[in-house]
Amino acid sequence: MRGMSIIVKKVVQLMSALIFVFGLYIVSHGHIDPGGGFTGGVVLAGSFIVLILAYGVDYFKLKKQKEITSLFENVSILILLLFGLSGLFAGSFYFFNNYLSPGAPGTLISGGLIPFYNLFIGIKVGATMFVIFLALTIYKEEASK
Amino acid sequence: MNMESWVITLFFVLPFFCAFVNPLADRIFPGVQRVLTTVMTFALLILTIFVCFYHQQTIVYAVGGWKPVGSVPIGIHLVLDGLSGFMLLMINLIGFFSAFYAIDYMKEYTGGKYFYVLICLMIAGMNGVVLSGDLFNMYVFMELAAKSSYALVAFGLRKDELEASFKYQVLGGMASLLILFGITMLYWKTSTLNMADISNLLQNSDNDAFILFVQLILITGFGVKSALIPFHGWLPDAHSSAPSPVSAILSGVLIKASGIYILMRLFINVFHPDEYIALVIATLGGVSMFVGALLAVGALDVKRLLAYSSISQVGYVVMGLGLGMTVIAKGEDASAAALTFTGALFHMFNHSVFKGLLFLNAGSVEYATGARNMKQMGGLAKYMPVTFASTFVASMSIVGIPPFNGFFSKLLIIVAAINGEYYFRAALGIIVGVITLVTFVKFQVYTFYGKPAFVSDFGESPTFMKISMISLVVLCFVLSILIIPEVRSLVIDPALDTLLETNGYSTKMPGS
Known part of the structure; x- marks a missing residue:
């Protein structure tokens, strides 16, 4: 997969960091603002996807990236389940129990476990979106060979 | 609420855990996911038996510990009552034997680790559907099971499998849309998604046009999911294209967990039983029973024949359901309704066992010969005695020969149909039985008798496949004793009680 022109490369280089930070903002403010893990995760994946579109990656690198990304996806969903299970063992026997203190409503450090759920949903969704993109790219590369 | 009721969350936590650990474990110890999944399904089976037979009481569990505000339930609730327990037993029984069978069967496929992830997710989805007491949560679990089954149908990646999967996805997507639409309308009307609460609210009012419309939408949606006849287009392709252990789960339990179970739950427990709706359901059942059997006679592909016969056998269950609903709606004798519901539940369980077994048999024939067309087979009885014997038992069971x-x-x-003076439906049941006999005699004759079409370069199936088939054969005999009332009261009657106390479901809310 070949890259694009120098103008696109330079713009994407500047933009992708901003997109990534914006994604992190949406993920971390999921419990007090509109948005959350899913929305933010898609934005996070977008920052990687524009980089690959602009710079282009060779086939073998794509394969390796797909392996690593799917590992991320796998681990984050497992951690989510463990968070849910931790509610069971935190004394109350309720699955998905939010046992941390809720804090002051409207502030960033509040909502008990919800920000953690948002964080790992963000990683999971971002990794999933990226894996889908990589799988389609790899398929295209394989078909053009 | 007692402390050990958290156990019921394990029914979907365990398969989820297994599904997410499998790909990680496969990186370190390749092939370990076979053992993991089989052990997990076995644990689920033990857990189900424990919950159903030792802990016979209704459990209402609030996920996240959300207490009801006043009398309004907030949050998601899981409800384990007799009917849910009965369905859990069915799902996990077939799930275990399929996973056990797959140990050997899936060796010839590449990408086995994805297979085990998907099968765990499908079992989690089905367990979630039958445990959920919340309409939208039920929809989410149903979609989880459906999405994994789309991927599993296309697992072989051949042209016809991809086509079958695509067709299944389009029709399944339409069904999901209709179901979601129905749920939304119901939410609009009642402002709640908790099924017990909806049942409570609808109990006092008569069925108006709005509720009837919602019911028809939902019948269409779940009709597609359970492949009743005008909506059956996806089933023969999808169930015949999947790998055989998956076909056994799809045909044995998926169409029941995400179709018939929800029909039962919604139309008997949640909605006020209505005579015309009951007539619609019974007619759909009767038509599927008859047309499905006729389609099965003509099929030459082994797995297609079994898939068509699933439509027909599911028709029996749905017709029994419709009959029972008619009796309840007319306010007649409850014992008549009890008889039909017992028949329907019993046949549902039996069908999951013998159709699961038949698909496993078709799988071992395909594993040995590589063929699915019956005309290319013949004389297999000599080479595959175990498969032959188990197919014989399963065929006799599905045809309805005593003592199976x-x-x-x-x-x-x-x-029950004769008692209720529905002579036409009773006659239809007998005629379909005869057509089924013809179908399965044809299946036996073409596949196992006659002149061998092959030079013998293959033998009997591997050990795990054989053990799985033999266990299901034993079950085909053992389940006959459910006709004895004392045994039946242990297994079927809890589910029957749930169906008979039509308004009883509305009390299954936390805090009431």
């Missing part, structure tokens, strides 16, 4: 289990459940449905 299928006889008793069909008998119950037909006797």
